[in-house]
Amino acid sequence: MPVRRRDLFASAALPLLAAEGFDFDTPYNRIGTDSTKWDAQLRRYGKDSIIAGMGISDTDFRSAPVITAALQKRLQHENWGYLTMPASFPQAIIDWNKHRYGITIHPDRLLLAHGVHPSIISAIRAFSPQGSKVLLLTPTYDGFFGDITAAGCIAEQVPLKQSSGRYQLDLEALDRHISHDTNTIIICNPNNPTGNVWSRDELSAVGELCTKRRVVLLVDEIHCDLMTKGNQYTPFSLLSNREVVNNSIIFKSASKSFNLSALRCSWMYSENSEYMKRIAATGHSTDINTLGVIAAQAALTQGEPWLNQLITYIDGNHDFTADFIKTKIPLLSYNKPQGTYLAWVDVSRLIDKIGAKAQADKANQSRPATARPITAEMILQDWLVKNAKVQLNAGTNYGHSGTGRMRMNLGTSRQTLNLALSSIAAACNSL
Ligand SMILES: Cc1ncc(COP(=O)(O)O)c(C=O)c1O
Known part of the structure; x- marks a missing residue:
């Protein structure tokens, strides 16, 4: 049966597939x-x-059945011309974050992207002049090094401390590494590769340091859904200090949780509309391929x-x-x-x-x-x-x-x- 145009993005209309007993x-x-x-x-x-x-x-793993069903449905319409973003997609991101974590994302402070990499590069470009330093708390995700280089900046490593078998933030070292040419710091929560999930106190401490030293904090939360038993993710944007939250930009995607990496679809948001305007002004591209939107929307609404x-x-x-x-x-x-x-x-x-x-x-x-x-x-x-x-x-x-x-x-x-x-x-x- 031919697919009607208005049905293509209406994932709520998709059949509900097995809600339990998925085969991993x-x-x-x-x-x-x-x-x-x-x-x-x-x-x-x-x-x-x-x-x-x-x-x-x-x-x-084999993809979530709701994602495959949504993609199959869209494939029935054999045209791949330019996409005008359906309002239902940013709404799905907003609803997911609210429902699952209590996060409020203002639609005018949300920017889509074809991956966390391009959005981090845009954010560094917005705040860090070429040749300046971007601090990383290492060990951390290796892709950040490439993002910093792509933005024309220099990555500087601030090692995490190890104590009682756990990595800890070294705030004194972080403070020492901040200098006149440091405009951004990237923190990853949960941290790839160590698996640390930073506590509310740890996040607040980094955030307060960044506010005090006038450094914009980029918070990569791409792995946030994937907690081990007994652990909880603290969304940076829910910290109580609003000045700290206003000085941050959060990067997220459905791509780790639902394994959609090659479909290139992600988002970033901030409470601070000036920050988002600065990022948009770098020429940041919000174009996402049609299948990426379909898959991520099915994941967030039904996955x-x-x-x-x-x-x-x-x-x-x-x-x-x-x-x-x-x-x-x-x-x-x-x-x-x-x-x-x-x-x-x-x-x-x-x-x-x-x-x-x-x-x-x-x-x-x-x-x-x-x-x-x-x-x-x-x-x-x-x-x-x-x-x-x-x-x-x-x-x-x-x-x-x-x-x-x-x-x-x-x-x-x-x-x-x-x-x-x-x-x-x-x-x-x-x-
Ligand atoms: C912490 C972290 N950020 C970003 C990425 C890459 O994101 P994307 O594929 O959306 O560019 C990865 C992928 O491994 C990651 O682990």
């Missing part, structure tokens, strides 16, 4: 779909080199039961991993994080055992002075592919303080996770 357990084969997590690694390391891609931050079940499943994957590493891979250690589907695994003893530091030093001797140095963690990444056929990401990708760590993505079926961990255990335990 059956492995969903992504090989052959040009996926970064699997196919790109097979291209890099060779045919049959990988049995588990556990790297880039997306998930392996909550799927997401809630996913969150429980991911929590189970963290418990499974913690138990597996504790009981079967004594060379590694791992603490369950407060959020994200990422495991930040301590591999320092494995690095020592395989002599990865010496190998990295040797590899660097023959590299041009301008090349990015090889780290022990990168050597370990290749070692794990060669010996366990599992691809993880080197901790040093996320800043100098990622030394001795690897990031392992747990957003996959328990079966694939078990396969990956068993293979890593066999490789480690045969040393």
Whole structure:
């Protein structure tokens, strides 16, 4: 039956698909779909080199049925010309944030984007002159380094402190790093890759420092839906100090929670209309592809039961991993994080055992002075592919303080996770 034009964006009219009992357990084969997590690694390391891609931050699950149904419905209308944004999409973002977290987003202070990267680049351009510093609390998401460079600025790392097995904000160090040429700081909550979920007090303290030192705070909350059991996300815009909230811009998307990364659709908002005007004036593009809008709108309006079940499943994957590493891979250690589907695994003893530091030093001797140095963690990444056929990401990708760590993505079926961990255990335990 032909689809009527007015139905194309009306996801409320879609059939309600199974509200419970979604299948996260059956492995969903992504090989052959040009996926970064699997196919790109097979291209890099060779045919049959990988049995588990556990790297880039997306998930392996079959999409929420409501998303697939909405996309299939739109595909029936075979025209892909320019899109005028339907009012229902920003409304879906506003309603989702209100309903799930009690956040009020004013429609005139909301800007859409084709991804969190482009919106962060626009925000840096709006506030940080070229050549100035942007501070990062590391280890943190490696993509920020590229965003800062793309905006013509310089990333400066402020390492998080480690105490009692948890990363803590180092406010004194942050204060010291702020200078006359610091206009923006990026904070990530929950923090990719460590999985820290910053508390209300921690967020307030960073926010107050930024207000005092006149630095605009960019808060990336893309992973905010993905909490582990017993933990709660504090939306930055709900802090009680309005001056602090007014000095921030929040970046979000449905792309982590619903695995829509390649459909390129996200949003940013602030209480501060002047800030949003400045970002819009950079030439920031709010164009999003039609399918990205359809998918994100279906996710936000109908995907909550799927997401809630996913969150429980991911929590189970963290418990499974913690138990597996504790009981079967004594060379590694791992603490369950407060959020994200990422495991930040301590591999320092494995690095020592395989002599990865010496190998990295040797590899660097023959590299041009301008090349990015090889780290022990990168050597370990290749070692794990060669010996366990599992691809993880080197901790040093996320800043100098990622030394001795690897990031392992747990957003996959328990079966694939078990396969990956068993293979890593066999490789480690045969040393
Ligand atoms: C913290 C964080 N911010 C931003 C991104 C990228 O967002 P997008 O794909 O919307 O540009 C990622 C992806 O891994 C991320 O982890």
